[in-house]
Amino acid sequence: MNESAEVVAGAFIFIGTLICLISSVGLVRLPDVYTRSHAASKSSTLGVLAILIGTQLYFLISEGYFSIRLILGIIFVFLTAPVAAHVICRAAYRANVPLTETSAEDELKDYFESNKQELSKTEMKNE
Amino acid sequence: MKTNDLILQTATKTVVFIILLFALHIFFAGHYYPGGGFVGGLLTSGAIVLLLLAFDVKTVKKSLPINYRLMIAVGLLFAIGTAVGSFLFNVPLLTHAFGYFTLPLLGKTSLHTAVLFDIGVYLCVVGATMTIIETIGVSE
Numbered sequence: 406m407n408e409s410a411e412v413v414a415g416a417f418i419f420i421g422t423l424i425c426l427i428s429s430v431g432l433v434r435l436p437d438v439y440t441r442s443h444a445a446s447k448s449s450t451l452g453v454l455a456i457l458i459g460t461q462l463y464f465l466i467s468e469g470y471f472s473i474r475l476i477l478g479i480i481f482v483f484l485t486a487p488v489a490a491h492v493i494c495r496a497a498y499r500a501n502v503p504l505t506e507t508s509a510e511d512e513l514k515d516y517f518e519s520n521k522q523e524l525s526k527t528e529m530k531n532e
Numbered sequence: 533m534k535t536n537d538l539i540l541q542t543a544t545k546t547v548v549f550i551i552l553l554f555a556l557h558i559f560f561a562g563h564y565y566p567g568g569g570f571v572g573g574l575l576t577s578g579a580i581v582l583l584l585l586a587f588d589v590k591t592v593k594k595s596l597p598i599n600y601r602l603m604i605a606v607g608l609l610f611a612i613g614t615a616v617g618s619f620l621f622n623v624p625l626l627t628h629a630f631g632y633f634t635l636p637l638l639g640k641t642s643l644h645t646a647v648l649f650d651i652g653v654y655l656c657v658v659g660a661t662m663t664i665i666e667t668i669g670v671s672e
Contacts (some may be wrong), residue, residue: 409567474554488543 410466417459425452433456436505446490453482537586544586551579557652560647569650573657578661580629600662607655614649 431444461475504511559572583592618627630644 473556477550477554481547484543484547484550491539494612 409505410463413466414459414463417462418456421452421455421457421459423452424455426512428452436507437503439494442494442497446486447513450482453486454479457482467515544582545563548579548582551582552573555579559650563644563646563651570657573654574661575593577613577658577661577665580658581665584665584669591665598662600659600666603655603659604663607657607659609653610651610652610655611649614645614652617645 409529425448428444428448431448432441435444457475457479461472461479464470464472464475496515498517555572555575558567558575559569562568562572580592580596583596614628618625619667621627621629626649628645628649630642630646632640632642635641
């Protein structure tokens with residue numbers, strides 16, 4: 406009974422730490438803010454979720470203790486980590502952080518420029 | 533440029549309720565598990581700060597019309613009230629009492645007057661934190 410808990414939880418936690426390691430390698434290796442945020446947000450979220458699920462399963466199988474706080478933590482991390490990455494990327498784009506040279510397309514650029522021109526027009530009218 | 537914070541605001545609307553529920557849980561679990569008035573109060577003010585980040589000050593003031601300075605005063609009153617209550621039973625200052633009661637919905641519950649003191653701590657922490665942040669945020 407106890408051993409099976411250790412095996413299942415150990416597998417989950419090992420996979421989670423591996424994914425986190427891959428995420429940190431991506432953080433070092435990738436060229437610009439946007440690709441780095443891509444690596445950091447997605448895979449580290451999945452890694453943390455796997456570790457939390459492993460912990461939950463361990464206590465559930467070995468001690469029969471169902472931790473609602475871990476479930477809440479899983480939902481919370483799953484909800485907030487992508488939003489945080491989105492906000493950071495947006496702030497970077499608005500601060501004119503350049504894309505890497507190998508990137509082929511910037512679809513947001515046209516929209517962003519036209520928005521900027523409209524804003525300056527309305528400001529002129531107001532003045 | 534028109535600001536477009538739809539994702540942040542929608543996520544905030546969901547997440548704030550989780551944080552507030554967790555703060556309530558931490559506050560009431562304080563006697564038997566880690567937690568208590570201080571951590572619960574800080575978590576609550578963290579939820580309000582998240583609202584302030586996602587929306588502006590006016591909207592938050594409208595949806596939460598709380599005078600935080602009054603909140604500190606009420607919290608201190610709660611703490612002093614538990615101290616004065618011990619005089620009524622002719623015991624030393626801040627002596628707490630507890631007992632088991634059978635409540636209609638919750639069943640057998642242990643009620644302790646230390647919770648009243650904790651409510652005082654909670655209100656003081658939320659009031660002080662929010663007063664500091666609002667004062668810094670509004671001044672130009």
